[in-house]
Amino acid sequence: MKIDRRSLLRGTCQGALAVMGLPFLDCFLDSKGEALAATGKPLPTRFNTFFFGLGLTSQLWIPKTGGKDWEMTSQLKPLEAYRAKLNVFSGLRVPLDDNPNHQHWSGAAAAATGISPAKVNEFDSKTIDQQIADVISRGTRFKSISASCAGDPKQSLSSLGGANTIPAEASPLALYTRLFGPGFQDPTKGDWKPDPQTLIQQSVLSAVADNRKRVMQNLGPADRARMDQYFTSVREAELRLAAELQRPEIQANVTIPPAPAEMVCNNALPNLRKATPLMAQLGALALATDQTRVFNLSVSEPTSQIFMPGDSLAYHNTTHEEPIDPVLGYQPRVAQYNVDSMELFAMLLKELDAVPEGDGTVLDHSLVFAFTDQSFAKIHAVDGLPIFVAGSASGRMKTGCHVPGDGSPVSRVGLTIQNAMGVSLDVWGKGSMEVRQPYTDLLA
Amino acid sequence: MKRMRNLAISIPSLIVMVSGAMAADITSARTGANSEIVSMRRLTEAEYRNSIADIFGTEIEVRGRFEPMIRVGGLQAASTSVLSVTPVGFESFTKLADSIATQATEEKYRAKLPCVPKSAKAPDDACTPQVLSHFGRMLYRRPLTEDELQSAVNLSHALAESQNDFYAGLRYGLASLLQAPDFVFRMETAVPAGNKQWVLDSYSRATRLSYLMWDSTPDAELLQAAEKGDLNTAAGLEKQVDRLISSPRLDVGMRAFFNDMLELDNFDTVSKDSILYPKWSPSIAASAKEETLRTVIDLALHSNGDMRDLMTTRKTFLNRNLAADYQLPFQFTGEWMPYEFEPDSGRSGVLTQASMLAMFSHPGRSSPTKRGVAVMDIFLCEPTPAPPANVDFSVVNDTSGPLKTVRERLMAHANNSTCASCHNHSDPIGLSLEGFDTIGQRRSMENGQLIDLTATIQGRKFVGAAGLGQFLHENPKYPLCLARKVYAYSRGVNSEDVPASAFKAAYQAFANSGFRMRSLLKSMVEDKDYFSATPPSSESNSSAPNVADQ
Numbered sequence: 001m002k003i004d005r006r007s008l009l010r011g012t013c014q015g016a017l018a019v020m021g022l023p024f025l026d027c028f029l030d031s032k033g034e035a036l037a038a039t040g041k042p043l044p045t046r047f048n049t050f051f052f053g054l055g056l057t058s059q060l061w062i063p064k065t066g067g068k069d070w071e072m073t074s075q076l077k078p079l080e081a082y083r084a085k086l087n088v089f090s091g092l093r094v095p096l097d098d099n100p101n102h103q104h105w106s107g108a109a110a111a112a113t114g115i116s117p118a119k120v121n122e123f124d125s126k127t128i129d130q131q132i133a134d135v136i137s138r139g140t141r142f143k144s145i146s147a148s149c150a151g152d153p154k155q156s157l158s159s160l161g162g163a164n165t166i167p168a169e170a171s172p173l174a175l176y177t178r179l180f181g182p183g184f185q186d187p188t189k190g191d192w193k194p195d196p197q198t199l200i201q202q203s204v205l206s207a208v209a210d211n212r213k214r215v216m217q218n219l220g221p222a223d224r225a226r227m228d229q230y231f232t233s234v235r236e237a238e239l240r241l242a243a244e245l246q247r248p249e250i251q252a253n254v255t256i257p258p259a260p261a262e263m264v265c266n267n268a269l270p271n272l273r274k275a276t277p278l279m280a281q282l283g284a285l286a287l288a289t290d291q292t293r294v295f296n297l298s299v300s301e302p303t304s305q306i307f308m309p310g311d312s313l314a315y316h317n318t319t320h321e322e323p324i325d326p327v328l329g330y331q332p333r334v335a336q337y338n339v340d341s342m343e344l345f346a347m348l349l350k351e352l353d354a355v356p357e358g359d360g361t362v363l364d365h366s367l368v369f370a371f372t373d374q375s376f377a378k379i380h381a382v383d384g385l386p387i388f389v390a391g392s393a394s395g396r397m398k399t400g401c402h403v404p405g406d407g408s409p410v411s412r413v414g415l416t417i418q419n420a421m422g423v424s425l426d427v428w429g430k431g432s433m434e435v436r437q438p439y440t441d442l443l444a
Numbered sequence: 445m446k447r448m449r450n451l452a453i454s455i456p457s458l459i460v461m462v463s464g465a466m467a468a469d470i471t472s473a474r475t476g477a478n479s480e481i482v483s484m485r486r487l488t489e490a491e492y493r494n495s496i497a498d499i500f501g502t503e504i505e506v507r508g509r510f511e512p513m514i515r516v517g518g519l520q521a522a523s524t525s526v527l528s529v530t531p532v533g534f535e536s537f538t539k540l541a542d543s544i545a546t547q548a549t550e551e552k553y554r555a556k557l558p559c560v561p562k563s564a565k566a567p568d569d570a571c572t573p574q575v576l577s578h579f580g581r582m583l584y585r586r587p588l589t590e591d592e593l594q595s596a597v598n599l600s601h602a603l604a605e606s607q608n609d610f611y612a613g614l615r616y617g618l619a620s621l622l623q624a625p626d627f628v629f630r631m632e633t634a635v636p637a638g639n640k641q642w643v644l645d646s647y648s649r650a651t652r653l654s655y656l657m658w659d660s661t662p663d664a665e666l667l668q669a670a671e672k673g674d675l676n677t678a679a680g681l682e683k684q685v686d687r688l689i690s691s692p693r694l695d696v697g698m699r700a701f702f703n704d705m706l707e708l709d710n711f712d713t714v715s716k717d718s719i720l721y722p723k724w725s726p727s728i729a730a731s732a733k734e735e736t737l738r739t740v741i742d743l744a745l746h747s748n749g750d751m752r753d754l755m756t757t758r759k760t761f762l763n764r765n766l767a768a769d770y771q772l773p774f775q776f777t778g779e780w781m782p783y784e785f786e787p788d789s790g791r792s793g794v795l796t797q798a799s800m801l802a803m804f805s806h807p808g809r810s811s812p813t814k815r816g817v818a819v820m821d822i823f824l825c826e827p828t829p830a831p832p833a834n835v836d837f838s839v840v841n842d843t844s845g846p847l848k849t850v851r852e853r854l855m856a857h858a859n860n861s862t863c864a865s866c867h868n869h870s871d872p873i874g875l876s877l878e879g880f881d882t883i884g885q886r887r888s889m890e891n892g893q894l895i896d897l898t899a900t901i902q903g904r905k906f907v908g909a910a911g912l913g914q915f916l917h918e919n920p921k922y923p924l925c926l927a928r929k930v931y932a933y934s935r936g937v938n939s940e941d942v943p944a945s946a947f948k949a950a951y952q953a954f955a956n957s958g959f960r961m962r963s964l965l966k967s968m969v970e971d972k973d974y975f976s977a978t979p980p981s982s983e984s985n986s987s988a989p990n991v992a993d994q
Contacts, residue, residue: 152713154512167511167532207599207620215625223484226528230625233534266715310719312808
């Protein structure tokens with residue numbers, strides 16, 4: 001076994017040490033003590049988010065008991081195949097402190113940042129995927145990739161903070177082209193060699209970056225921050241080129257498929273059912289070939305506009321306008337859309353789990369954070385937000401549990417995730433959502 | 445003229461010039477270190493495409509995508525002053541830059557370059573700066589500084605040498621300019637004008653005028669006027685403004701404005717229920733957007749009409765797709781034809797065009813609330829606050845119950861005073877448009893009941909879209925809102941933050957002209973305060989590195 005610079009840079013050790021107090025070298029072994037990959041380098045652990053709008057129906061999704069042997073519920077049924085690789089969090093609080101409950105926004109933003117948002121449609125910090133990408137993405141072509149199954153580049157819950165949302169790829173073809181189009185050198189092929197153009201492009205970017213000192217002058221504070229972001233983006237492009245000069249070390253036995261056909265991507269559920277598995281598969285391949293280590297997939301915006309053709313009311317309006325059935329005690333049509341969301345989530349898990357690598361699958365070497373905007377959309381409630389974490393982060397996260405509400409704020413999941421991902425962090429979130437205690441029982 | 449910003453050398457001359465502070469000196473004063481960037485706007489997709497076409501020619505293909513914008517105060521334009529460039533956005537800019545520079549240095553394009561190198565296989569330090577300063581001036585909308593030019597020339601030289609190819613070197617030098625912040629952002633530079641007043645320098649004036657009027661980069665004549673300082677004098681400014689306004693290219697600029705104001709960009713992601721409305725298709729959507737733009741441009745510019753008529757006119761433009769949507773016969777053989785709806789059609793201006801009706805509806809049903817809120821926001825500058833979080837809407841939906849029509853169901857809100865405060869404003873507007881379904885087709889029945897199209901706003905009763913159109917036509921808030929939005933659009937600021945005094949004179953001229961669009965534009969940009977800038981805050985002054993550099 002070799003302790004290489006790369007692992008150290010990723011902060012794997014520091015994170016694990018800070019949280020676990022493990023002996024130094026133990027952090028290079030996973031919880032089961034599995035052998036490392038043949039080359040001596042551990043497989044990178046990847047991070048994914050999955051966003052679905054409008055939550056679930058509490059009576060139908062929350063398992064009755066906590067721990068390992070929870071009884072399957074009707075709304076989680078689509079996730080049955082992955083229950084051993086899944087953690088379910090119920091009863092999480094989302095205290096908004098002095099900020100208003102921004103409908104369809106506060107809950108999603110709280111889950112993604114641990115901060116109650118001051119403004120609608122703006123995050124008060126980088127979102128969790130970007131925070132993690134800052135640590136784990138060094139050396140990959142793309143720091144992160146976001147994709148919208150409903151075909152809207154704005155449907156992205158990945159942000160640099162404020163209104164600076166990272167745009168989503170809005171069709172399987174667009175996602176494919178970004179990942180495997182020009183600039184991609186297939187590491188699964190024997191004839192991999194760096195493109196000489198890359199070196200030239202590096203010198204062009206270097207000239208662009210040289211503008212920094214001059215341009216940052218004479219700017220007011222707000223514009224200076226924006227210009228700083230521009231040059232951070234230039235820097236990221238430089239890192240992408242540097243990554244393209246290195247053959248990624250991969251262990252998955254995958255083949256990059258030909259480009260998918262153009263297709264209609266919108267909020268109609270039948271179209272989402274076609275686009276979601278395709279985009280999830282491309283994401284899984286991107287992770288397996290180490291093009292990126294952070295993949296964000298959304299099936300809707302927070303105020304989900306998903307609709308089943310023939311339902312003139314559509315999902316969002318149904319949540320507000322469908323009466324609660326007095327016998328059932330819930331909104332039956334809303335409940336069906338909830339299950340549809342879980343089926344779409346299962347499609348992502350299926351694709352991640354379908355790519356074998358090393359001693360497991362891409363899902364085993366990932367964490368998937370699934371979140372939503374409301375716990376009870378009808379009244380815009382946020383307390384009790386349904387949250388799921390799938391994958392074992394290369395053995396650093398124990399799975400298969402239902403963690404019932406103990407009054408913890410939703411940010412506790414975020415802190416736990418970051419610890420599992422090797423991000424050195426002992427406090428996360430702000431105000432009443434500031435947490436210092438991860439779910440240590442889940443950390444292996 | 446040389447433009448130098450980091451410049452210890454120019455301090456003595458600066459003091460002389462600033463103390464002079466006559467209009468003609470403003471161009472010179474801007475060369476000093478005592479200038480500030482007061483606004484930084486990311487180019488929109490259309491601005492970028494139009495600029496490239498104007499600078500390099502329409503034969504250059506711009507194949508790439510652009511980061512989405514958001515709407516601030518009803519306008520995407522305002523977000524261009526707030527948003528930055530994310531890594532995804534820059535990735536696209538850098539690819540676009542390389543693709544454009546590659547095309548511009550290809551064999552077939554070379555005759556257009558301002559010089560021929562001594563050898564196509566070696567660097568040429570005479571020709572390279574000529575080409576790069578020529579395109580650089582157009583890309584940056586001002587002359588390059590010596591440092592900027594030198595940096596691009598050095599890059600070209602090094603790569604021409606290593607590739608044994610003059611044009612390859614040129615390609616990369618150009619690409620570096622095409623992805624520089626000075627191109628992808630429109631920077632507005634202000635200089636002191638005495639009495640603690642700051643004003644835009646002349647190149648920034650040219651840029652603001654050009655993107656407002658033509659949605660593109662300043663042309664050669666406008667840049668020259670900026671260089672000569674003409675835009676700092678009333679007569680020089682008027683000459684250029686008249687030229688811009690009388691050009692057919694004003695169509696392009698106003699299309700961009702109305703596309704933003706009418707929120708037509710939303711239309712790109714509107715989906716309709718294919719079972720309930722199988723007729724709807726992406727081509728109808730594209731046609732509907734075009735119909736609205738043609739209508740508004742025809743009224744505002746081609747007919748030099750009264751902008752209030754946008755609320756009432758029955759004149760429009762149709763193609764085959766739209767004729768199907770409107771259930772009209774279409775015999776015309778060409779693509780688009782002017783058409784006037786029958787007086788009894790119930791149609792009234794853009795209010796009843798398929799674009800607006802479909803955009804502000806649900807996929808499978810119309811929404812008086814969405815339509816009412818949109819009309820208030822877009823045409824009256826009265827945004828509606830978000831509804832309270834905890835509301836039971838069940839009664840609004842239950843079509844199997846006693847409340848058959850949307851009207852009856854909406855009226856249920858009136859029982860709740862929290863809801864009523866807003867719904868009483870927006871719903872009457874939306875209810876008067878209920879004679880049209882979610883894809884803009886006329887109808888008279890809903891769930892077996894005759895639709896009641898009466899509405900009462902501010903004590904005034906009216907019926908249907910025509911009544912609403914007339915109400916808005918006579919409502920002074922509408923042209924005032926239009927003037928406010930043009931002002932906010934051109935300056936890239938939140939329309940809600942603009943004081944009425946900022947466009948008071950422009951509005952007066954607009955009203956005096958009988959609400960002619962050109963009068964509004966002309967009086968707005970010729971207003972004495974239009975190019976004044978908010979003085980940089982003392983905080984930003986003290987932290988600005990140029991102070992330290994001195």
